[in-house]
Amino acid sequence: MIPFDKLLNPEQLEAATAPDGPLLVLAAAGTGKTQTLVYRVAFLVEQGQAPDSLLLLTFTNRAAREMIERAQAAAGEAAGGVWSGTFHHICNRFLRRFGDRLGFRHDFTIFDRDDSRACIDECVKTLKLNRKEFPKRDVLAGLFSHAANRAVDVEDAIEHNLSALQVDPMDIVRVHGAYEARKRELGAMDFDDLLVNGLRLLREHEPVRQYYQARFRHVLVDEYQDTNLLQAQTVDILAAQHGNVMAVGDDFQCIYGWRGADFRNIMEFPKRHPACRIVKLERNYRSVPEILEVANAVIAGNPEQFQKTLRATRPARDKPRALFLRDGDEQARAVVRQVRRHQEEGFRLRDMAVLYRAHFHSIELQMELSRAGIPYVITSGVGVFEQAHVKDVLAFLRVCCQPCDRLAFARLLGMLPGVGEKSVEALWRELGGQFDSAAPPQRAALAGRLRPPARAAWKAIGELLAAYHDERLETRGGEIVDRFFEAFLHAHLERTYENAEKRADDIVELALQIGRSPSVPAFLAEVALLTNVDHTFDRQKRGEDADALQLGTVHQAKGLEWPVVFVIWVAEGMFPSSRTLGETGDDAEERRLFYVAVTRAKDELCLCVPQMRGAREGGVFYCKPSRFIKELPRGLLRETYGLR
DNA sequence: GTTGGGAGAATTTTT
DNA sequence: TTCTCCCAAC
Numbered sequence: 001m002i003p004f005d006k007l008l009n010p011e012q013l014e015a016a017t018a019p020d021g022p023l024l025v026l027a028a029a030g031t032g033k034t035q036t037l038v039y040r041v042a043f044l045v046e047q048g049q050a051p052d053s054l055l056l057l058t059f060t061n062r063a064a065r066e067m068i069e070r071a072q073a074a075a076g077e078a079a080g081g082v083w084s085g086t087f088h089h090i091c092n093r094f095l096r097r098f099g100d101r102l103g104f105r106h107d108f109t110i111f112d113r114d115d116s117r118a119c120i121d122e123c124v125k126t127l128k129l130n131r132k133e134f135p136k137r138d139v140l141a142g143l144f145s146h147a148a149n150r151a152v153d154v155e156d157a158i159e160h161n162l163s164a165l166q167v168d169p170m171d172i173v174r175v176h177g178a179y180e181a182r183k184r185e186l187g188a189m190d191f192d193d194l195l196v197n198g199l200r201l202l203r204e205h206e207p208v209r210q211y212y213q214a215r216f217r218h219v220l221v222d223e224y225q226d227t228n229l230l231q232a233q234t235v236d237i238l239a240a241q242h243g244n245v246m247a248v249g250d251d252f253q254c255i256y257g258w259r260g261a262d263f264r265n266i267m268e269f270p271k272r273h274p275a276c277r278i279v280k281l282e283r284n285y286r287s288v289p290e291i292l293e294v295a296n297a298v299i300a301g302n303p304e305q306f307q308k309t310l311r312a313t314r315p316a317r318d319k320p321r322a323l324f325l326r327d328g329d330e331q332a333r334a335v336v337r338q339v340r341r342h343q344e345e346g347f348r349l350r351d352m353a354v355l356y357r358a359h360f361h362s363i364e365l366q367m368e369l370s371r372a373g374i375p376y377v378i379t380s381g382v383g384v385f386e387q388a389h390v391k392d393v394l395a396f397l398r399v400c401c402q403p404c405d406r407l408a409f410a411r412l413l414g415m416l417p418g419v420g421e422k423s424v425e426a427l428w429r430e431l432g433g434q435f436d437s438a439a440p441p442q443r444a445a446l447a448g449r450l451r452p453p454a455r456a457a458w459k460a461i462g463e464l465l466a467a468y469h470d471e472r473l474e475t476r477g478g479e480i481v482d483r484f485f486e487a488f489l490h491a492h493l494e495r496t497y498e499n500a501e502k503r504a505d506d507i508v509e510l511a512l513q514i515g516r517s518p519s520v521p522a523f524l525a526e527v528a529l530l531t532n533v534d535h536t537f538d539r540q541k542r543g544e545d546a547d548a549l550q551l552g553t554v555h556q557a558k559g560l561e562w563p564v565v566f567v568i569w570v571a572e573g574m575f576p577s578s579r580t581l582g583e584t585g586d587d588a589e590e591r592r593l594f595y596v597a598v599t600r601a602k603d604e605l606c607l608c609v610p611q612m613r614g615a616r617e618g619g620v621f622y623c624k625p626s627r628f629i630k631e632l633p634r635g636l637l638r639e640t641y642g643l644r
Numbered sequence: 645g646t647t648g649g650g651a652g653a654a655t656t657t658t659t
Numbered sequence: 660t661t662c663t664c665c666c667a668a669c
Contacts (some may be wrong), residue, residue, distance in 0.1 A: 058658090088659050091653065113658090187659060191659045358656045363660075420646050529659065555657050593657080646669085653663080 002042055002074055012315035015042045015246075015279040022239075022273035024266075024505040027068070029295065030286030031247055037222060038067050040246060041082060042075035044218055051081030054214040057231075061086060061530065063559055067222075083216070088191060088529050091198025094212070095189070096525065097529065098184040100170070101205045102197055106420040107407055109398070110181070110528040111190040112386060116141055118184075118398070118407070123178035129171055131360065144176055148192035148280040149228045149260030184274070187404055191528075195230045202237045213241035214388045221477060223559070224249035228260035233260055243275065248254070252299050254309065255555060255593045258580075284310045286561055288317040290636070291605050295598045297632050302588050310599075320598075320605035320638040322629060327612040328569075332368035334643055338606060339374060339549060342564050349375065352564040353550040354556050355597050356365040357575040361568060362551055369549065379552035385527050389493055389503040390510055392529065396461070396484050397514075399520050400468045403436040412461070415492055416486050470476065476513030477523055481507065554597045565601035567594075568608045571623040587627070594628045 002012055014030055015025045016039040037056070045051055058064040065086040071079040083090065084481055086109045096106055111119065120137045124394035135143075147157035159171045173294045183189065189197060197220060202209045219239040221227065224247035227235070239245035247269055254263035270276050284292055289312035296310055323329045339352060356362055359380065369376050385394070398408030409423045428435070443462055450458055462619055467473065473480045485507050493500040517523035550562065569575055576590035598605060609625045629637075
């Protein structure tokens with residue numbers, strides 16, 4: 001028997017051991033939300049629930065893995081059988097199994113951002129709309145995604161977003177139609193399609209719905225405040241039969257509104273589930289009282305939320321600092337100095353993090369850290385699996401096992417000398433709209449159609465494709481990647497990039513990663529859904545990273561904590577970001593984001609406020625301290641000016 | 645048709 | 660500073 005009452009405080013205990021029925025846990029930052037979910041899982045398993053009748057939906061793969069591991073530690077290995085992952089992951093699993101009901105192959109490809117963008121470009125071109133003033137692919141992609149995640153028509157999304165634009169909305173609707181058709185044709189889904197189709201599958205196919213409804217006796221959702229309409233509906237359908245749905249979240253921390261997250265989902269949960277029991281967790285175990293005072297004051301600026309106050313449990317320490325600095329360079333030097341000071345006090349580099357609103361805010365700091373010789377890891381905007389050279393390898397693997405994957409085919413062939421877009425198109429057509437690398441005649445046909453220079457370069461790749469099938473390398477992904485690298489990619493990288501060695505290291509890493517997956521197709525199905533946050537976390541966990549300072553956006557820091565946290569560019573226009581304010585004029589979400597940043601800190605918090613920002617062409621312009629600092633009552637921060 | 649150079653623009657947050 | 664697009668040469 002697990003001694004729940006010894007491990008949990010009364011509120012946590014109430015949530016973890018609650019009887020069946022809907023349950024809403026309002027868990028403020030640092031109040032043991034994860035702990036509560038972990039022990040809820042442990043409790044259910046101990047009560048005799050079959051682990052695979054539990055579904056745990058989380059926001060990152062990292063969170064899912066962490067909770068399952070901890071549940072295993074508490075309730076035994078069996079807890080590993082719980083279904084867990086992100087909404088995208090779980091929908092992916094549903095669709096791999098039952099997607100044929102919607103007309104998809106079981107080996108459909110998942111478009112990542114680049115794939116979507118390329119595909120949209122293609123559609124715009126085909127429709128001959130590629131005029132200068134026509135919206136760019138990113139704008140279009142954003143629009144389509146906006147519509148999908150809110151379950152509205154593209155027309156409505158256009159009206160909502162681009163009413164000022166001088167474009168015929170019907171043209172955009174036509175691009176959208178073409179994009180949808182193209183994905184169909186290629187047997188592909190983009191990120192949003194996973195959610196849309198996952199929900200459609202449950203809605204429109206009763207046997208599938210009944211199967212999953214019967215199967216999942218309990219549905220648990222982490223970070224519920226960041227669910228969008230599709231996700232909330234998916235949860236409600238899955239839990240409809242047994243009625244056991246547990247939503248855990250904090251409306252103060254809803255920071256994905258721009259992606260369709262709607263904190264009304266959490267606000268109205270009690271209305272949708274009238275019998276629901278509500279538990280509030282307010283005792284904060286993470287931060288010192290001085291930091292919590294700042295956090296409470298920050299969020300007080302947002303009305304209309306569930307009232308929660310963070311209550312401190314830790315003893316007093318120093319007040320958080322506000323450093324007022326001249327510009328980004330001085331800020332970078334100040335952070336370096338502070339980092340060194342904390343090191344002298346005994347903090348390790350990995351105990352410290354620098355958070356910012358947007359990736360480009362970190363440029364000066366990165367340069368200064370390099371100069372100072374302080375190692376750092378940055379969770380960058382471009383995912384590890386989105387970099388060009390990594391995608392080259394993935395394209396090769398996709399050609400190995402996905403005969404209909406035209407995009408991968410195009411990418412792989414495009415690496416050959418003298419082969420570009422047009423040649424690829426012609427080849428694909430001549431091969432009959434597919435390329436089955438398992439079939440020797442197809443391989444021969446392809447080689448035969450290449451021009452001599454390309455054919456020479458293809459030889460090595462063709463042999464590897466044969467080897468993949470003949471030697472059954474699908475379960476030895478690491479080996480096939482190494483061989484592809486040796487036989488072709490290494491030379492290609494040398495030819496194409498300045499920093500070929502660095503990129504080569506990434507390929508070694510990739511080979512290792514694939515080696516941990518049961519098979520190449522399994523890896524490919526998951527890889528588009530892995531994020532760089534997951535990746536950084538994995539590396540740290542395996543101890544592959546040396547002690548290093550952590551850099552990342554506030555969004556990426558969600559759910560994490562560090563003894564020492566720096567927030568940089570706490571200035572109007574940067575944080576809050578002028579872009580967001582320009583669109584809606586509403587700063588509530590930015591304030592919640594700032595709240596998330598502040599509540600990541602356990603012992604020390606340092607807010608950096610530069611007063612000047614370099615503009616283009618060498619000019620400067622002044623920026624005021626962020627409203628989030630100005631709103632605070634006086635006396636909560638230790639203010640210092642300049643480098644000290 | 646392909647490729648590379650050069651000029652120009654731009655720079656939110658993510659599955 | 661880094662990506663992106665367009666044009667001219669092979």
